[in-house]
Amino acid sequence: xxxxxxxxxxxxxxxxxxxxxxxxxxxxxxxxxxxxxxxxxxxxxxxxxxxxxxxxxxxxxxxxxxxxxxxxxxxxxxxxxxxxxxxxxxxxxxxxxxxxxxxxxxxxxxxxx
Numbered sequence: 001x002x003x004x005x006x007x008x009x010x011x012x013x014x015x016x017x018x019x020x021x022x023x024x025x026x027x028x029x030x031x032x033x034x035x036x037x038x039x040x041x042x043x044x045x046x047x048x049x050x051x052x053x054x055x056x057x058x059x060x061x062x063x064x065x066x067x068x069x070x071x072x073x074x075x076x077x078x079x080x081x082x083x084x085x086x087x088x089x090x091x092x093x094x095x096x097x098x099x100x101x102x103x104x105x106x107x108x109x110x111x112x113x
Contacts, residue, residue, distance in 0.1 A: 004050055006030045010040035010066060011055040011082075016107070020053065023111045037061030041069055049077070056083035056092045064095055071100040078102045082109070 007029050009020050017033045024031040032047050034040035038061040040054065052070060056063035067079055081096035084107025093104040 006032065006047055006049040007051045007053065008032050008034065008040060008044055008047065008049040009053050010034045010037060010058075010063070011053075012036055012058040013055070016055070019111075037063060037066030037069070040066055041073075044070065044074065044077075051078050051080070053080045053082065056081055056096055064092070064099060067096055067099045067101055075100075080105060082107055084108065 009017050011017050021031045034043045036058050054063045079101045080103045081101035082105040083092045
């Protein structure tokens with residue numbers, strides 16, 4: 001199912017996944033969802049998306065670990081990291097950029113962002 005319009009959303013918040021999925025579908029993309037990094041990595045191997053949007057703070061395999069694993073296995077895939085994890089959110093997002101995220105978003109963010 002690989003294609004230039006496939007996007008993987010990894011977030012433990014089902015509401016965030018729902019909003020992103022609906023917005024991406026309306027824009028003509030084919031979004032897939034995972035509730036944590038482990039499930040996201042498994043799904044990535046199945047659908048081979050062209051972009052990953054991942055939360056940073058999640059139970060189980062969190063976003064930084066997920067970014068490191070994706071960079072190791074799929075180094076060319078663009079990754080957008082997002083976090084609303086309180087006061088340390090900027091630190092987490094800065095770390096995500098250092099580890100390979102090409103863009104970061106502070107939650108809440110607008111769909112235009």
